[in-house]
Amino acid sequence: MLTILFDGIAYGMVLFVLACGLSITLGLMNFVNLAHGVFAMVGGYVTAILMNRLGVPFLATLPFAFLVPAAFGLVLERTLYQRLYNRNHLDQVLFTIGLVFMAIAAVDYVMGSQPQLIQLPSWLRGRVDVFGVQIGLYRSFIIVVCGFLVVGLQFVLAKTRFGAQLRAAVDDARVARGLGINTSLVFAATFAAGSGLAGLGGALGAEILGLDPTFPLKFLIYFMIVVTVGGTSSLTGPFFASLLLGIADVAGKYYVPSLGAFVIYTVMIVVLVFRPQGLFVKAR
Amino acid sequence: MQGTPTEIATRHLAETSRWKPMEFVFWLVAFGAIWLLPSHHLILNEIIITALFAMSLDLILGYAGIASLGHAAFFGFGAYFAGIFAIRVIGDPLTGLVLATLASGALGFITSFLVLRGVDLARLMVTLGVALVLGEIANKMTWLTGGADGLQGVVMGPVLGLFEFDLYGRTAYVYSLVITFLLFLMARRIVVSPFGLSLRTIRDNPLRARAIGIPVNRRLIAVYTLAAAYAGAAGALLAQTTQFVSLDVIALHRSADVLLMLVIGGTGYLYGGFAGAIVFKVLQDVISNWTPQYWTFWIGLILVILVLIGRERMNHRAAVLWARLRGKPEPRPRTIVGGH
Numbered sequence: 137m138l139t140i141l142f143d144g145i146a147y148g149m150v151l152f153v154l155a156c157g158l159s160i161t162l163g164l165m166n167f168v169n170l171a172h173g174v175f176a177m178v179g180g181y182v183t184a185i186l187m188n189r190l191g192v193p194f195l196a197t198l199p200f201a202f203l204v205p206a207a208f209g210l211v212l213e214r215t216l217y218q219r220l221y222n223r224n225h226l227d228q229v230l231f232t233i234g235l236v237f238m239a240i241a242a243v244d245y246v247m248g249s250q251p252q253l254i255q256l257p258s259w260l261r262g263r264v265d266v267f268g269v270q271i272g273l274y275r276s277f278i279i280v281v282c283g284f285l286v287v288g289l290q291f292v293l294a295k296t297r298f299g300a301q302l303r304a305a306v307d308d309a310r311v312a313r314g315l316g317i318n319t320s321l322v323f324a325a326t327f328a329a330g331s332g333l334a335g336l337g338g339a340l341g342a343e344i345l346g347l348d349p350t351f352p353l354k355f356l357i358y359f360m361i362v363v364t365v366g367g368t369s370s371l372t373g374p375f376f377a378s379l380l381l382g383i384a385d386v387a388g389k390y391y392v393p394s395l396g397a398f399v400i401y402t403v404m405i406v407v408l409v410f411r412p413q414g415l416f417v418k419a420r
Numbered sequence: 421m422q423g424t425p426t427e428i429a430t431r432h433l434a435e436t437s438r439w440k441p442m443e444f445v446f447w448l449v450a451f452g453a454i455w456l457l458p459s460h461h462l463i464l465n466e467i468i469i470t471a472l473f474a475m476s477l478d479l480i481l482g483y484a485g486i487a488s489l490g491h492a493a494f495f496g497f498g499a500y501f502a503g504i505f506a507i508r509v510i511g512d513p514l515t516g517l518v519l520a521t522l523a524s525g526a527l528g529f530i531t532s533f534l535v536l537r538g539v540d541l542a543r544l545m546v547t548l549g550v551a552l553v554l555g556e557i558a559n560k561m562t563w564l565t566g567g568a569d570g571l572q573g574v575v576m577g578p579v580l581g582l583f584e585f586d587l588y589g590r591t592a593y594v595y596s597l598v599i600t601f602l603l604f605l606m607a608r609r610i611v612v613s614p615f616g617l618s619l620r621t622i623r624d625n626p627l628r629a630r631a632i633g634i635p636v637n638r639r640l641i642a643v644y645t646l647a648a649a650y651a652g653a654a655g656a657l658l659a660q661t662t663q664f665v666s667l668d669v670i671a672l673h674r675s676a677d678v679l680l681m682l683v684i685g686g687t688g689y690l691y692g693g694f695a696g697a698i699v700f701k702v703l704q705d706v707i708s709n710w711t712p713q714y715w716t717f718w719i720g721l722i723l724v725i726l727v728l729i730g731r732e733r734m735n736h737r738a739a740v741l742w743a744r745l746r747g748k749p750e751p752r753p754r755t756i757v758g759g760h
Contacts, residue, residue: 137441138464168541216724216728219728220727225540225541226487227727229487229552230680230723230726230727231682231727231728233720233723234719234720234723234726234727235720235724236720237676237716237717237719237720237723238720239720240716241713241715241716241717241720242715244713244714256425272654349514357548360548364541395560397552398553398556398557400551400562401549401553401556403548404545405534405549405550405553408542408549409534409537409546
């Protein structure tokens with residue numbers, strides 16, 4: 137029971153790291169980026185390639201799993217995404233779905249369609265028994281890392297100058313521009329950071345979520361649930377939504393496997409119907 | 421162009437409802453294909469069914485401005501309904517088709533209330549969610565749907581008790597074509613009626629539409645139900661003519677594909693679905709012959725390029741070119757379907 141809760145929390149933490157970038161870009165630029173999972177996949181593959189082909193230790197691959205997708209995201213943002221900021225959502229959806237299709241086929245072509253395995257270092261494998269509760273070492277590692285990330289993100293957002301500019305731009309991009317904030321720069325930096333975080337989430341989560349070329353499509357719906365249920369105006373909403381989703385999904389798969397993903401989809405629809413702005417946001 | 425608003429509107433509707441020469445050509449070719457392309461009936465059948473499906477999406481996207489990421493929900497529901505009906509009740513195609521259409525319409529009616537609640541992104545997600553839930557149900561109710569193995573053992577009786585389905589798809593194509601043509605006639609009548617005009621008003625400006633007394637919600641529910649019924653009919657046709665239903669009919673990529681077809685063909689004139697389906701199927705055939713495993717890459721690339729060039733601009737260019745060819749004044753650019 138507590139083990140399930142624990143696994144659920146770890147799962148939720150990974151989901152949050154994966155999806156928080158999406159939530160910011162959606163809130164900031166009102167841009168529906170269905171291709172967010174592509175960056176997560178890039179991060180996962182960076183780690184897999186570095187470890188399996190070049191023998192780099194797991195921890196040392198994590199910075200690259202952040203940096204490569206971040207750079208990739210920055211390039212895409214500057215060249216393609218920014219042209220679509222003031223298009224309607226249908227165009228954005230079509231464009232990003234197109235990107236997802238391309239990414240899936242490209243990764244399949246380069247790496248093959250088989251799932252990638254990541255060998256965890258021995259000190260992260262296994263479980264320990266704490267007061268009768270089975271605790272997976274890797275999952276505790278994830279919770280600690282993601283916990284630091286959450287605190288760090290909250291700090292950047294709440295206490296730094298950049299965070300203040302970002303929040304201003306989210307609230308009202310026009311007024312923020314009028315006050316001399318270079319919103320385009322803020323957008324680009326945020327997009328890159330969000331992509332990087334997704335990549336890091338992809339690398340950390342490869343063990344739990346699995347990693348193969350269909351990753352962006354398979355987890356697209358999870359990201360979207362986090363974002364739509366959590367709302368896009370803060371980080372706390374998506375954070376709680378991720379935890380909720382993680383726990384519900386793990387518990388659901390354990391207790392009522394016959395229902396499958398049915399429960400979370402239904403919950404999403406119900407939330408969307410009654411609280412279109414998200415569960416943790418006051419309706420404006 | 422003088423007269424009271426009612427007269428102007430009536431004249432406008434009468435003008436748009438007149439059949440253009442190209443339309444006659446199109447349907448003559450479609451029916452001519454029965455005799456002219458006897459060896460391609462299977463693929464033609466697939467194209468015409470996909471076109472009907474795309475047309476159903478056009479009804480809500482092109483005319484009412486509702487973007488849906490889960491239109492395959494109704495297509496899949498219709499397909500499963502028709503397939504299961506044939507197995508468990510009777511194999512008469514027309515009965516199954518009518519019932520599947522009605523049932524999909526009913527499902528559309530129920531879900532339309534969910535769709536109406538949200539705007540924009542929430543709406544997209546709800547449509548997607550409905551399709552996912554239905555897909556999951558179809559996947560888990562193995563005793564009824566066959567689950568991941570697909571629905572097997574569908575045996576159809578002859579159409580009208582006269583025409584057996586044959587191996588070469590001749591009956592299948594004629595059957596699908598006639599049904600599609602009838603449904604098209606109905607849709608065409610609907611979109612040039614005052615009802616259709618009010619839909620376009622809602623699409624262009626829901627706020628003003630409400631202000632001049634159009635019951636926006638009721639109209640949207642009506643057209644969503646209609647589109648769901650049409651999609652269900654397309655699904656039923658597929659199930660009956662291929663005598664097999666798999667989870668593929670309700671998958672996300674089917675919703676995305678049909679959206680792509682409509683975008684290729686253009687929205688808001690009913691033929692977009694047909695043009696898009698033809699281009700899409702031919703492309704799919706060519707590309708997957710050339711590189712079977714990676715054809716989604718090229719489909720993705722087409723999507724990206726289409727959006728970057730701009731759907732509206734492209735459609736407008738085509739319209740200008742068309743007008744020039746016929747020596748008519750150039751049409752003004754139209755504001756088209758918008759999220760916000």
